[in-house]
Amino acid sequence: MRxxxxxxxxxxxxxxxxxxxxxxxxxxxLDVRIHDLREWTHDKHxxxxxxxxxxxxxxxxxxxxxxxxxxxxxxxxxxGAELPVLVVPTPSGRPFTQExxxxxxxxxxxxxxxxxxxxxxxxxxxxxxxxxxVREVSIGDYVLAGGEAPVLVMIEAVxxxxxxxxxxxxxxxxxxxxxxxxxxxxxxxxYTKPPEWRGRGIPDVLLSGHHGKIARWRRDEAFRRTxxxxxxxxxxxxxxxxxxxxxxx
Ligand code: ADE
Numbered sequence: 001m002r003x004x005x006x007x008x009x010x011x012x013x014x015x016x017x018x019x020x021x022x023x024x025x026x027x028x029x030l031d032v033r034i035h036d037l038r039e040w041t042h043d044k045h046x047x048x049x050x051x052x053x054x055x056x057x058x059x060x061x062x063x064x065x066x067x068x069x070x071x072x073x074x075x076x077x078x079x080g081a082e083l084p085v086l087v088v089p090t091p092s093g094r095p096f097t098q099e100x101x102x103x104x105x106x107x108x109x110x111x112x113x114x115x116x117x118x119x120x121x122x123x124x125x126x127x128x129x130x131x132x133x134v135r136e137v138s139i140g141d142y143v144l145a146g147g148e149a150p151v152l153v154m155i156e157a158v159x160x161x162x163x164x165x166x167x168x169x170x171x172x173x174x175x176x177x178x179x180x181x182x183x184x185x186x187x188x189x190x191y192t193k194p195p196e197w198r199g200r201g202i203p204d205v206l207l208s209g210h211h212g213k214i215a216r217w218r219r220d221e222a223f224r225r226t227x228x229x230x231x232x233x234x235x236x237x238x239x240x241x242x243x244x245x246x247x248x249x
Pocket of ligand 1: 089090091137138139140141142143144145146147150
């Protein structure tokens with residue numbers, strides 16, 4: 001997969017050199033290219049923003065540098081048949097979910113446009129919306145100072161789903177929000193050695209070697225945790241998906 005990010009803070013994306021994403025890049029599973037938006041400005045101050053039409057607080061990112069930057073990025077991949085999906089982080093976008101992460105992980109090429117200030121001139125979104133699949137995406141109901149942190153979040157969520165990136169292909173099977181039998185349930189508690197720590201043991205069932213009982217216990221714990229932390233998820237689940245044990249919880 002190829003990922004391009006156009007930003008006025010390229011250094012903000014440095015965490016993409018470490019850990020899981022860094023390793024995926026080093027192994028050639030992920031081709032990440034970071035671009036400085038100011039390279040596509042032509043004035044002495046490298047201006048990327050201006051006052052909003054209609055008045056109001058804050059500044060709006062100018063369309064010209066974004067247009068030139070995105071044309072150049074898209075052109076740089078023109079030899080490939082596919083066009084990129086343009087991902088625009090904004091608190092007014094659609095929610096970023098595991099489902100969207102899975103969908104994006106199946107695309108060959110993503111371009112992210114993290115904005116600062118009050119956002120990007122609307123005409124940029126319209127212009128590329130005519131040519132590309134454009135997704136305006138929010139990572140949550142809070143407002144950050146810019147889209148760079150959301151881009152880090154989204155790239156990590158997508159990268160760990162790529163084939164060969166996680167050590168064990170099964171490790172995202174039971175993720176909270178992963179599709180399947182545990183869909184809509186949060187992942188339950190986990191334990192490792194030592195068997196006793198500060199006087200605290202681990203649930204006997206995990207030592208039983210009984211796979212059926214362990215699976216049952218994990219399902220119950222996941223259900224309990226979901227009821228406690230995310231009752232909204234339980235409410236939206238079809239009651240037909242609950243089993244007899246769930247009803248006792
Ligand atoms: N930019 C600022 N806040 C954001 C959010 N919550 N999601 C995506 N982009 C943002």
